[in-house]
Amino acid sequence: MMDQDTEIPDAAVAPEEFRVAMGRFPSGVVVVTTRCQDGTPRGFTASSFCSVSLEPPMVLVCLANSADSATSFARCDRFAVSVLSPVHRSLAERFATKGADKFASGGLRIGPGGLPTVERALSELDCVAHARHPAGDHTVLIGRVTGVRLGEGSPMDYYDRSFRTLA
Template sequence: MARFPSGVVVVTTRCPDGSPRGFTASSFCSVSLAPPMILVCLANSADSAASFARCDHFAVSVLSPLHRPLAVRFATKGADKFEGGGLRLSPRGLPTVEQALSELDCVIHARHPAGDHMVLIGRVTGVRLGEGSPMVYYDRSFRTLS
């Protein structure tokens, strides 16, 4: 699967105590247009897996090449993902990536176990569009389109 190019997103939520959680994903896609739904996959071993197993809402930020350091930070197990800037709050109060190509507000529609991952399906409740070119993950590294 490393030979399948995909976009890169950061997905965030908040714990019941208000603390933010998030992860970088390349397993992200559109599921439905009516109603608008997306899916994203999260490893069961991820630091934030328990939070996403219980949350009601999450946000997805689609990344551009300028977000590479942030993508690495959110992909690093044990890292303090919310220190170091590059984030802002969505209208729902969830952290999102500044200057993202797009931001999606989602409410949980379903969760499905899938091997060593959890598939989150979200109903999109809000969209904000940015500008730029996408970052692509291919053959285990971040790349840009030429």
């Protein structure tokens, strides 16, 4: 057991090696959406998403600071999370592409809270922004869940830097 005062030296981990290591951890895929103050929709694809708390219900999602929508999510009061299935692959790719017009092609609808959500998503979560935490080149966005809608199907996964389906 280490003494609390013992410093652990910074390890020199190569970014690509770290990326490959983390790519070996499968995760689900979500699309996260909001609206700017002028009403313009914004969104991104994420695989860094999980529940944080049951009481109150809270989730977190991580957004790259370099993302087109980073400024919008840094200021938004609300956001929606849509959990994707394999039928949403092209939509997931579109929302993951920097510079793409993410809302130009179909596959979306307006949810009860007025935010865009993914049609036929496995689940949709309406969230109020609760906290934001800087974390390296990302921001951890925590949302308090205010609404849930459930769909049906099987999940899409992200593994080894590509979208997959469970066998």
